[in-house]
Amino acid sequence: MATATMTSLFSLSLSVGIALLSLSFLTTAVSASEFTFQEATIESIQLAFAQNRLTSRQLVGFYLDRIQTLNPSLRCVLEVNPDALAQADEADLLRAEARGGKGTLGNLHGIPVLLKDSIGTDDKMNTSAGSYALLGARVPRDAFVVERLRSAGAVILGKASMSEWYSLRSWEMPRGWCARGGQGVNPYVKSENPCGSSTGSAIAVAANMVTVSLGTETDSSIICPTDHNSVVGFKPTVGLTSRAGVMLVSPGQDSIGPISRTVSDAVYVLDVIVGLDPRDEATGEAAKFIPMGGYKQFLREDGLKGKRLGIVRNPFSDSRGSTAASIFDQHLVTFRNYGATLVDNLEIENIDIILNPSKNGEMGVL
Numbered sequence: 001m002a003t004a005t006m007t008s009l010f011s012l013s014l015s016v017g018i019a020l021l022s023l024s025f026l027t028t029a030v031s032a033s034e035f036t037f038q039e040a041t042i043e044s045i046q047l048a049f050a051q052n053r054l055t056s057r058q059l060v061g062f063y064l065d066r067i068q069t070l071n072p073s074l075r076c077v078l079e080v081n082p083d084a085l086a087q088a089d090e091a092d093l094l095r096a097e098a099r100g101g102k103g104t105l106g107n108l109h110g111i112p113v114l115l116k117d118s119i120g121t122d123d124k125m126n127t128s129a130g131s132y133a134l135l136g137a138r139v140p141r142d143a144f145v146v147e148r149l150r151s152a153g154a155v156i157l158g159k160a161s162m163s164e165w166y167s168l169r170s171w172e173m174p175r176g177w178c179a180r181g182g183q184g185v186n187p188y189v190k191s192e193n194p195c196g197s198s199t200g201s202a203i204a205v206a207a208n209m210v211t212v213s214l215g216t217e218t219d220s221s222i223i224c225p226t227d228h229n230s231v232v233g234f235k236p237t238v239g240l241t242s243r244a245g246v247m248l249v250s251p252g253q254d255s256i257g258p259i260s261r262t263v264s265d266a267v268y269v270l271d272v273i274v275g276l277d278p279r280d281e282a283t284g285e286a287a288k289f290i291p292m293g294g295y296k297q298f299l300r301e302d303g304l305k306g307k308r309l310g311i312v313r314n315p316f317s318d319s320r321g322s323t324a325a326s327i328f329d330q331h332l333v334t335f336r337n338y339g340a341t342l343v344d345n346l347e348i349e350n351i352d353i354i355l356n357p358s359k360n361g362e363m364g365v366l
């Protein structure tokens with residue numbers, strides 16, 4: 001699991017090179033010719049918005065085309081939001097008004113976001129944890145994190161596939177499979193395990209079918225699929241993001257977190273979705289630790305200077321000599337070059353028990 005986290009954070013440099021997807025369907029995004037949709041970041045999108053080179057409608061149109069083309073093979077989107085284009089139009093309108101001098105808009109304004117299918121939305125979409133059992137059911141209200149995204153001006157693009165019922169449907173089920181969506185496919189190596197349970201959220205970001213997405217994690221459900229699909233993701237401390245309106249496995253462990261192509265994008269999403277929510281008690285304690293001015297102030301090029309990082313290899317990392325191991329070690333060199341002190345080969349006492357869900361008590365909690 002530690003390897004999964006580290007490789008997801010390191011995957012920035014890994015995920016740029018692979019262009020396995022063709023641009024030939026880029027027909028409806030007509031006048032956005034100057035804008036590079038592939039690997040677009042929130043910053044590049046906001047700059048293009050500001051310079052009138054791109055609208056939210058064009059961006060949403062690009063992703064909808066992309067979903068239509070790629071989803072039959074990648075199976076990462078369960079539903080697109082029938083209101084996505086209307087929401088994009090509204091975001092474009094508000095931006096035009098804001099230009100007239102009425103305040104500034106946030107980083108997520110007009111940005112399309114895909115939600116894991118266990119995150120409730122009170123709109124035309126289903127919330128079903130990938131299962132047919134809840135199809136057609138209504139939720140009483142948006143999840144808190146969805147409320148936050150909407151008020152930040154984000155466009156809710158659709159619902160992502162996931163390991164059905166967080167993989168608890170059966171002990172034998174493959175990761176990334178659900179009845180509604182079928183088997184989610186790793187876009188980089190189609191025969192590889194895409195991992196789960198936030199499978200569709202990671203695949204869609206990796207394949208440029210959306211800008212950013214939300215996943216949820218009990219125990220590696222964000223970091224594992226983001227690792228396997230070469231994107232960025234992390235599990236916020238439990239309680240930083242409200243779980244109200246989201247299906248849970250364990251209130252003591254579950255957390256909602258961002259999935260994106262860059263660390264900066266993950267931080268912009270985190271800034272919007274954290275916060276105190278009376279409907280989730282755990283947010284009361286955690287909210288005290290949210291820094292004034294949010295997290296983006298820590299996105300600094302010299303951010304690693306003076307930091308002490310422990311490296312736990314055993315039993316997480318690949319044996320030395322593999323390609324993954326040598327890339328891992330190159331990243332450690334990068335960390336050192338940016339001023340971090342590394343304490344390598346840390347050993348964790350009783351790691352075998354800690355990692356065994358039936359011996360560490362986790363199975364009982366779940």
Ligand SMILES: *[C@@H]1O[C@H](CO)[C@@H](O)[C@H](O)[C@H]1NC(C)=O
Binds near residue numbers: 080081124125135136
């Ligand atoms: C939600 O599920 C129902 C089927 O039960 C389906 O008719 C409807 O199209 C779904 N909503 C969307 C937006 O796909």
